[in-house]
Amino acid sequence: MIILDNVSKVYQGHSLDNEVLRGVNLTINRGDSIGVCGANGVGKSTLMKLIAGVERPTRGKVRRTMSVSWPIGYSSAFQASLTGADNARFIARIYGRNERELLDYVQDFAQLGTYINEPIKTYSTGMQARLAFAVSLAIQFECYLVDEITGAGDERFRARSEEALHERRTNGTLVMVSHDTATLYRYCQRGAVVYAGGVTLYDTIQEAADVHHRLQSFPPEPR
Structure with missing residues (x-):
């Protein structure tokens, strides 16, 4: 409740x-x-x-x-100078999740390809939203x-x-x-x-x- x-x-x-x-x-x-x-x-x-x-x-x-x-699609919490993968790993550590499993889920769901290893500041708005959506769903709330x-x-x-x-x-x-x-x-x-x-x-x-x-x-x- x-x-x-x-x-x-x-x-x-x-x-x-x-x-x-x-x-x-x-x-x-x-x-x-x-x-x-x-x-x-x-x-x-x-x-x-x-x-x-x-x-x-x-x-x-x-x-x-x-x-x-957090509100799905709320990507402002990401650190723009870090890669998508590093942001996902950081969130996994915060919530006590397995980093490899969470990152595998995010890569499969968001379909960002090699951009997962690029800084967030290079992402389009849509790419940031997809990453945020995938990371949100990777954690069971x-x-x-x-x-x-x-x-x-x-x-x-x-x-x-x-x-x-x-x-x-x-x-x-x-x-x-x-x-x-x-x-x-x-x-x-x-x-x-x-x-x-x-x-x-x-x-x-x-x-x-x-x-x-x-x-x-x-x-x-x-x-």
């Missing part, structure tokens, strides 16, 4: 503080598959980072009783976070990605952000809408998508 208890997140600027999320209460149970809807800039990625522990809330608490992946990644790569890679995500959803918990509601329908049963600093959870992804689309016809509420 993952519980967000009265969570707020404020980013401080030079002349203006931006409260992206305010007083969020959200419970994610084992076995949930939740699709997160929301317009650009409302805080969907911030919500995912808070769930993952990549960022800390300004106020409130996030409690976790299951292991949680109880909850997987997915942020707009299933479109990276060629048809073969997308097919493998979809198969892997369906397997993770069947055996664990999945929280997914996507601007493509068709993708959310394929993977998720429940839905959440991020709007005006709040997060509302719905029993079905259909209901969440309907609410999200209706909200797009209204001007954004002041924060």
Whole structure:
């Protein structure tokens, strides 16, 4: 279970503080598959980072009783001057995994060829996303976070990605952000809408998508 208890997140600027999320209460149970809807800039990625522990809330608490992946596709954690292989080995050591086995999985899944031995700074955005996706799946988490990644790569890679995500959803918990509601329908049963600093959870992804689309016809509420 993952519980967000009265969570707020404020980013401080030079002349203006931006409260992206305010007083969020959200419970994610084992076995949930939740699709997160929301317009650009409302805080969907911030919500995912808070769930993952990549960022800390300004106020409130996030409690976790299951292991949680970093947001799949979140490649900013890679050290750009190191090779893809070295980054994979480093992550394997952090999580206590066998380095050779993890690297073999990553090489097979990401299909980067000789680029696996080149510095991350030489990778295209798509290559970084494929590496991040492969490394995320190489480690068994109880909850997987997915942020707009299933479109990276060629048809073969997308097919493998979809198969892997369906397997993770069947055996664990999945929280997914996507601007493509068709993708959310394929993977998720429940839905959440991020709007005006709040997060509302719905029993079905259909209901969440309907609410999200209706909200797009209204001007954004002041924060």
